[in-house]
Amino acid sequence: MAPKVLVSDELSETAVQIFRDRGIDVDFMPTLGKDKEKLAEIIGNYDGLAIRSATKVTAKLLENTDRLKVIARAGIGVDNVDIPAASKKGVIVMNTPFGNSITTAEHAIAMMFAVARQLPEANASTHAGKWEKSRFMGVELFNKTLGVIGAGNIGGIVCDRALGLHMKVVAYDPFLSEERAKSMGVTKVELNELLARADFITLHVPLTDKTRNILDAASLAKTKPGVRIINCARGGLVDEAALADALKSGHVAGAAFDVFVVEPATESPLFNLPNVVVTPHLGASTSEAQENVALQVAEQMSDFLLTGAVQNALNMPSVTAEEASVMGPWIKLAEHLGAFVGQMTDEPIKAINVLYDGHVADMNLAALNCAAIAGIMKATNPDVNMVSAPVVAKERGIQIATTSQGKSGAFDAFVKLTVVTDKRERSIAGTCFSDGKPRFIQIKGINIDAEIGHHMLYTTNEDVPGMIGLLGMTMAKNEVNIANFTLGRTGIGKEAIAILYLDQRLPQKVVELLEGTGLFQQVKPLEFDVG
Known part of the structure; x- marks a missing residue:
């Protein structure tokens, strides 16, 4: 039977067609993710679930399926998936970390330009019929120092683009080697040095216990006066209230945020502050990126369901x-x-x-x-x-x-x-x-050569004459056929083992008969999934 996949969020028709072309049965229900009850009702019918951000995969939802093998998120963030619950259920959780990397990196660069030149406020002022040329005095990016927190996939692209703008780039990333930093053209530094040197700081790390509020009040106090901070990674990396205070005091000259602690963000300490640019989590929102992650998720899921290949899994x-x-x-x-x-x-x-x-x-x-x-x-x-x-x-x-x-x-x-x-x-x-x-x-250190079958019997005994015959005759009398018989011993008259590959499950009465002889230390029927 062909694997069956449910697409419960918006995914491109091209991606859905990939499933069909690969021979996978797919149900495309792009609004189902918003209906928790209906999703719980039918989730047990599927081997795979393809989602974006609308579908919430909770432990409660996973209780409704024993069939589901893989959940794939079209995008990087999997905040809407209970990964520990999925792991306990044996369900692989995948994302598509590279499909929107360029788009997210470009958004960070765009936000940096916007906050450097106060573009949104200048735009609004001009639309209002004002001509406040002297009000909007910006700064150049040329020759400024950009501090990149997290120089992985997206952060690495930001580094490359910043170098193209002739900025100096320093990077803080515990996993960045000196050799890799050199090849990227950036200087690897510790966090405190980055805070002290950077004119602009951009964050590109996941939200973990170690990175949560990595820029808190204490860290912000260590930054260079007049710094501008960009966060297009994850809400919660920066203490928004502490940053608002630093903006109000003038220590931080500006900020550009695409992500917030609570989303959708209808309020934030950063809203309505001067020279703060905010966007509604648009980092991955380009037509190219949306198509790329959709196609990638379809290919990844198909590969896993058809060949066992696991790509970009978060729990395997x-x-x-x-x-x-x-x-x-x-x-x-x-x-x-x-x-x-x-x-x-x-x-x-x-x-x-x-x-x-x-x-x-x-x-x-x-x-x-x-x-x-x-x-x-x-x-x-x-x-x-x-x-x-x-x-x-x-x-x-x-x-x-x-x-x-x-x-x-x-x-x-x-x-x-x-x-x-x-x-x-x-x-x-x-x-x-x-x-x-x-x-x-x-x-047990005894050399053997045993073929593995579905039904097997393992015995240990003292190496004495007649044991092979006893095992064979007992099986024969109880109509249990032996497909393969393997023996081994530590030495003459010492410990011996036998492994029997049987054509059927060994009846309990046969186990009791062998144990009743008093000649075996162990009589253990074994089962193997030989598939």
Whole structure:
């Protein structure tokens, strides 16, 4: 059955057609996002939800669906999506961070020009029939210092445009390397130095606990007298009341804001102050940007639903279509390894350690980790997937550690998974052969070569004659067919293990028969999603 997508906000017809051209069943209801009750009523019928800002995806809405796999926001901001709730539900949340980057950067530059030359007030005055040429004395941008807070995608474009205007650019961004800053032609500085040097300050960071009110009263007091501040990123980055006070005192000469703490903004401490330019969140509002993000969201959702590729996800590692193709068997292997230890472990898990050896160490390890953790968590919560598993693990206080290394053994690559509890450590390793089929190659340090099937049986016992026959005869007497039988041992007469790949689920009475012999330390039926 073809995946089904709901578009609940305004999206271009071209974008909707992309879904259809890719073979996805799409319902285009551009006003549905405003009807919470109707959306809740039908959301359970869809694999994907494409939105803009009108649709509010709340935890309550997500309670109405077990089918939804992906939510994609046409634009950067996802304030209208409860990402933690989506993660717990196993739903990927995507945005389109690059489709409107140029448009938003250009708006910031336009706002900088507007506040530098008091264009809105001069425009209004002239329309009113006044000719107040001496009133509107502006400043040049040429040779001024622009302080950019956040030199990522949009901030980087602003830096480039400012350099084209022959401004000096200093940037504060904890993730900006000296090499990257040099290649951009900007000077990397700490925040306090930026505040002291900048004639103009523009913000281009997301709103987080660390960036909220990054420009508060204390920070504003450190700025250069006569500074002008531009915010086209997110409301809440600047303390609006503190900025209003600084504007009234004359310490800040002007401000240009496109975003506000509360939106739609019908009031703000910044409204009606002289030389304050305000716009109604127009940063992404150009025809080119709106079309770009719409097309991008349709392509991203289609790629995920059809190939498993994950792009621009906010709650899961991104996986390209090429990676999804190459990594498919390894993702399945990681999940199987997790499923084995998850089903074998009854006590609380303290830590999960994953070792990647050989060429698999060069793959997308974050995604492989998610698959391994999901395999473990499904043993106690079947609804867990690659998105929600890391959240569940974190909630349980489980420590995750990853190690990678070059080829160290007979296999070109393998993955070893170890879980740690208060009582023991349990490990299993596996690889993928050229046929793309995952195999278990080591359990408890014992080398094996076990094909993985839907129904399996794992046993441990002392290595004594007759155990193979006992297992075979017990299966035969109870009409359980063995598809594959794998053995391993630590040495003659020592610990031995067996893994049986069965054609059907092992009846509980057979488990009890084997346990009743007193010859096995463990008799554990296992189930694997071999899809």
